[in-house]
Amino acid sequence: MSSHRITRRRIAVAATFITLFLIYHFSTLGSTVQYSPNVQQNLRDGCPPLPGIEDILVVMKTGVTEALEKVPVHFQTTFRCVPHYIIYSDFEEEIDGVLIHDALRNVDSQVKATVPDFQIYNRLQKSGRAGLESADFADEANSAIGKPNNPGWKLDKWKFLPMAREAYLHRPQAKWFVFMEADTYFSWPTLLTWLARFDASKPWYIGTETQIADVIFAHGGSGFIISNPAMKLVADEYEEHAIELNEYTDAHWAGDCVLGKVLSTVGVPLQYSWPILQNSNIGELDEFTTAFYRRPWCYPAVAFHHLSPSDIQYLNDFEHRRLIQSANPILLHSNVFKDLIFPELSNARDDWDNLSDHEQPSISTFHECQTYCEESSECTQFAIRGGTCYTGKTPRLGSRKSDARSGWIVNKIERMINRAPRCSKPEFGV
Numbered sequence: 067m068s069s070h071r072i073t074r075r076r077i078a079v080a081a082t083f084i085t086l087f088l089i090y091h092f093s094t095l096g097s098t099v100q101y102s103p104n105v106q107q108n109l110r111d112g113c114p115p116l117p118g119i120e121d122i123l124v125v126m127k128t129g130v131t132e133a134l135e136k137v138p139v140h141f142q143t144t145f146r147c148v149p150h151y152i153i154y155s156d157f158e159e160e161i162d163g164v165l166i167h168d169a170l171r172n173v174d175s176q177v178k179a180t181v182p183d184f185q186i187y188n189r190l191q192k193s194g195r196a197g198l199e200s201a202d203f204a205d206e207a208n209s210a211i212g213k214p215n216n217p218g219w220k221l222d223k224w225k226f227l228p229m230a231r232e233a234y235l236h237r238p239q240a241k242w243f244v245f246m247e248a249d250t251y252f253s254w255p256t257l258l259t260w261l262a263r264f265d266a267s268k269p270w271y272i273g274t275e276t277q278i279a280d281v282i283f284a285h286g287g288s289g290f291i292i293s294n295p296a297m298k299l300v301a302d303e304y305e306e307h308a309i310e311l312n313e314y315t316d317a318h319w320a321g322d323c324v325l326g327k328v329l330s331t332v333g334v335p336l337q338y339s340w341p342i343l344q345n346s347n348i349g350e351l352d353e354f355t356t357a358f359y360r361r362p363w364c365y366p367a368v369a370f371h372h373l374s375p376s377d378i379q380y381l382n383d384f385e386h387r388r389l390i391q392s393a394n395p396i397l398l399h400s401n402v403f404k405d406l407i408f409p410e411l412s413n414a415r416d417d418w419d420n421l422s423d424h425e426q427p428s429i430s431t432f433h434e435c436q437t438y439c440e441e442s443s444e445c446t447q448f449a450i451r452g453g454t455c456y457t458g459k460t461p462r463l464g465s466r467k468s469d470a471r472s473g474w475i476v477n478k479i480e481r482m483i484n485r486a487p488r489c490s491k492p493e494f495g496v
């Protein structure tokens with residue numbers, strides 16, 4: 067073969083490589099993605115194709131003490147591409163021109179006048195936001211019975227049943243009612259793909275399973291979904307038995323449990339959704355856990371909880387970029403780990419707690435803790451908290467903490483990724 071032919075072949079190969087590189091490079095910037103004109107315009111506007119979204123009413127629950135801080139970000143993220151949504155609180159007001167509805171307006175006036183939980187509500191009705199007191203904003207750590215000293219939290223349990231009835235009356239033609247809180251994020255393309263597996267003409271109650279006493283219910287903060295027939299049953303039950311249900315709510319401490327009890331009474335059991343709907347933020351996720359009945363890796367990641375407004379904006383921007391770059395709209399937990407968690411892991415991160423939970427009491431320095439983890443076959447991450455070493459078998463990102471220092475054994479985690487399932491198709495659990 068002549069040297070000129072070899073040279074031409076090398077040039078052709080190089081040209082092909084450069085072309086592929088440029089296509090990839092610019093496609094990641096969203097400039098050469100081959101979509102139809104309508105889809106291209108939707109993506110430029112921040113809206114991917116969302117077939118079925120018109121059949122959903124998104125119902126957000128919030129409270130007056132958090133609404134101004136947590137709700138506005140959703141107008142440019144969560145609700146941007148959602149045609150039908152409604153927001154309920156304990157105080158009617160406008161935020162950024164959007165009406166926030168009073169979920170409690172039709173609750174029995176005698177209940178509101180006599181039940182102590184309504185003290186903050188009655189102050190709001192009399193004086194508006196000027197009626198709020200500093201104690202209303204006091205933060206309280208969550209306990210086994212919630213936040214019993216927080217006035218807004220005590221009132222919150224009363225919103226669930228009237229909110230469900232009001233939402234049904236607001237849009238009785240909706241096929242699905244998707245409930246969320248102001249610190250929750252939903253991946254709409256992933257949700258719609260998942261919901262397409264259910265028959266919306268049947269009564270469905272879908273959520274992350276939680277239990278109090280003998281009631282199994284969907285955890286409110288993780289988000290939950292109720293089909294139209296099930297919502298009608300709840301609305302009718304609340305209208306017909308309001309007195310008894312108000313008494314039940316008064317004696318209880320969790321409104322999502324009250325709603326679950328009503329659904330159970332009308333014959334709609336909970337469809338378990340874990341790990342698809344998460345009561346965790348990105349830093350708390352354990353995508354390799356084997357401690358539960360499902361392994362998250364190949365399951366869709368539809369919703370996350372305990373998010374700040376900046377977290378919600380970050381997830382929205384991430385999904386937008388991902389949808390431009392990928393033809394597959396389904397977000398899996400494996401994608402979350404590989405794209406959002408793994409790139410943040412390193413040998414050492416100051417002022418950071420990666421939630422390692424196995425105490426090694428004989429080790430007190432970061433270097434010794436790191437060496438122990440490197441030499442232990444089951445250790446993938448470590449942290450020093452309060453002068454004590456902690457290790458973890460599976461990697462988690464964690465969060466900022468001033469008195470902690472964390473590290474990960476990155477090469478071990480890379481091997482875990484390589485050994486993980488390929489996820490040729492999503493697992494839905496139904």
